[in-house]
Amino acid sequence: MELIIQGIIKAFELIISLDPEVMGITWLSLKISGTATFISLFIGVSIGTLVALSNFSGKRLIISLINTGMGLPPVVVGLFVTIMIWRSGPLGFLEILYTPYAMIIAQAIIATPIVMGISLASIQNLPPNLRLQILSLGASRLQMVWVLIKESKLPLLAAVMAGFGGVISEVGASIMVGGNIKGYSRVLTTATVMETGKGNFDIAIALGIILLILAFIVNLLLTQIQQRQHPR
Amino acid sequence: MNNFRCSMVLVTLIIAAIIVALGTATVFAAPKQKNIILATTTSTQDSGLLDVLIPMFEKETGYFVKTIAVGSGQAMAMGQKGEADVMLVHSPDAEKKFIEQGYGINRRLIMHNDFIIVGPGADPAKIKGVKSSTEALKVIAKVNALFLSRGDNSGTNAQEKKLWKQASINPEGQKWYQQTGLGMGQTLNVTSEKKGYTLADRGTYLAMKKNLGLDILVEGDAALLNIYHIMEINVTKWPKVNADGAKAFADFMVSKKTQDIIKTFGVDKFGSPLFFPDADKKVEDLGK
Numbered sequence: 432m433e434l435i436i437q438g439i440i441k442a443f444e445l446i447i448s449l450d451p452e453v454m455g456i457t458w459l460s461l462k463i464s465g466t467a468t469f470i471s472l473f474i475g476v477s478i479g480t481l482v483a484l485s486n487f488s489g490k491r492l493i494i495s496l497i498n499t500g501m502g503l504p505p506v507v508v509g510l511f512v513t514i515m516i517w518r519s520g521p522l523g524f525l526e527i528l529y530t531p532y533a534m535i536i537a538q539a540i541i542a543t544p545i546v547m548g549i550s551l552a553s554i555q556n557l558p559p560n561l562r563l564q565i566l567s568l569g570a571s572r573l574q575m576v577w578v579l580i581k582e583s584k585l586p587l588l589a590a591v592m593a594g595f596g597g598v599i600s601e602v603g604a605s606i607m608v609g610g611n612i613k614g615y616s617r618v619l620t621t622a623t624v625m626e627t628g629k630g631n632f633d634i635a636i637a638l639g640i641i642l643l644i645l646a647f648i649v650n651l652l653l654t655q656i657q658q659r660q661h662p663r
Numbered sequence: 664m665n666n667f668r669c670s671m672v673l674v675t676l677i678i679a680a681i682i683v684a685l686g687t688a689t690v691f692a693a694p695k696q697k698n699i700i701l702a703t704t705t706s707t708q709d710s711g712l713l714d715v716l717i718p719m720f721e722k723e724t725g726y727f728v729k730t731i732a733v734g735s736g737q738a739m740a741m742g743q744k745g746e747a748d749v750m751l752v753h754s755p756d757a758e759k760k761f762i763e764q765g766y767g768i769n770r771r772l773i774m775h776n777d778f779i780i781v782g783p784g785a786d787p788a789k790i791k792g793v794k795s796s797t798e799a800l801k802v803i804a805k806v807n808a809l810f811l812s813r814g815d816n817s818g819t820n821a822q823e824k825k826l827w828k829q830a831s832i833n834p835e836g837q838k839w840y841q842q843t844g845l846g847m848g849q850t851l852n853v854t855s856e857k858k859g860y861t862l863a864d865r866g867t868y869l870a871m872k873k874n875l876g877l878d879i880l881v882e883g884d885a886a887l888l889n890i891y892h893i894m895e896i897n898v899t900k901w902p903k904v905n906a907d908g909a910k911a912f913a914d915f916m917v918s919k920k921t922q923d924i925i926k927t928f929g930v931d932k933f934g935s936p937l938f939f940p941d942a943d944k945k946v947e948d949l950g951k
């Protein structure tokens with residue numbers, strides 16, 4: 432118990448003193464996970480919408496695969512990304528192993544199925560007549576898709592939050608492909624693992640608290656956008 | 664109105680994306696050609712020694728060192744595939760094999776400290792003060808006292824297996840013998856919680872002592888020496904290896920200036936040094 436209080440005190444010390452190393456780690460976590468979520472947003476929403484709106488044989492199989500992907504284990508992603516991009520791997524020429532880029536790639540792979548699965552479900556959930564209605568009002572197909580996406584804004588922003596929450600709290604892939612290099616690829620989760628290993632439990636708890644605060648602020652902002660048009 | 668708000672949201676998102684993209688582009692633009700991948704053990708990082716040495720080296724030479732702290736076993740597996748340039752490890756038998764197989768070159772002695780057997784203060788197996796580490800392990804096995812093993816092919820794990828072999832005991836599968844599969848720090852935590860015994864390197868134990876309910880029970884045995892070597896990866900085997908960088912780092916580690924820092928590292932914090940510099944010595948003369 433004493434340790435937890437120590438950790439909380441340490442967290443506030445680090446935040447108030449704007450400890451440059453911790454601030455750097457926090458900013459890097461935000462940048463990497465933010466970029467990864469953004470990439471996953473484009474891929475996830477476009478493919479999710481495409482699958483939701485088209486009819487083809489094997490659609491159920493594809494949807495099952497996407498839904499399974501929502502539970503993709505980060506360490507497995509980390510392992511495969513590592514094997515792909517290390518020097519002797521097929522993408523070794525890129526020389527991006529142990530860089531923040533590799534972390535963005537791994538995190539985007541983790542977040543994409545989450546965003547895809549939720550956007551697919553939310554587009555499917557719209558009333559089927561809506562499409563016909565929009566088209567009969569003279570909209571082009573592209574305009575129709577755009578209206579549908581806007582209609583499901585609420586669940587789509589939930590998808591962004593789920594994707595971001597999944598990757599900012601993820602450690603397995605980040606430590607494998609990023610290497611936890613000080614001042615370069617060390618993020619909040621990997622730093623927490625390292626400090627725990629070193630026995631610096633107070634700093635580890637402090638980093639955990641900072642991670643929670645960061646996740647809270649991001650979700651608060653997204654929820655603001657999400658709820659704006661809806662009278663409470 | 665609805666439409667207007669939606670486009671506002673979109674514009675905000677796009678602006679945010681541009682800011683993030685710009686930010687990443689400038690910050691991630693680290694030097695590319697000058698990267699060195701150092702595969703090393705957790706003990707050198709967890710003790711804080713590398714946090715002192717690497718910034719010095721980077722400032723001096725302009726290289727950028729990517730330190731990947733894993734167990735010695737995994738570090739050498741990385742080296743074997745040419746995924747590292749230079750390695751600082753402590754698993755002498757495996758290192759010799761590594762050199763013989765042609766994966767590594769220029770194996771040089773850097774420093775040593777020692778392993779210790781730690782356990783609960785109450786010491787149920789009564790091994791405190793036993794001079795020989797193999798004798799102590801025999802007693803632990805005889806009374807079936809809980810022993811925690813790293814079980815991760817790290818240098819410490821290799822040393823522990825060697826000691827069991829010398830004691831002619833096969834602990835694998837015994838109820839009192841548990842493998843954590845974790846790093847040294849976490850294994851010490853588990854050992855402390857379970858009131859068991861384990862083999863640890865002195866540096867990690869000293870760094871973590873304040874949170875542990877564990878005492879040093881066996882120390883000073885010559886069999887407990889923990890020796891660190893540096894090896895460069897053989898560039899003729901793996902052309903992509905940064906051989907110049909690896910050599911520069913290895914030379915830096917054996918330089919007098921670095922060795923002097925190793926000599927005093929940790930004295931201010933723990934009252935005694937964590938490592939003893941050995942660059943000008945021979946392995947046979949250590950611990951004498």
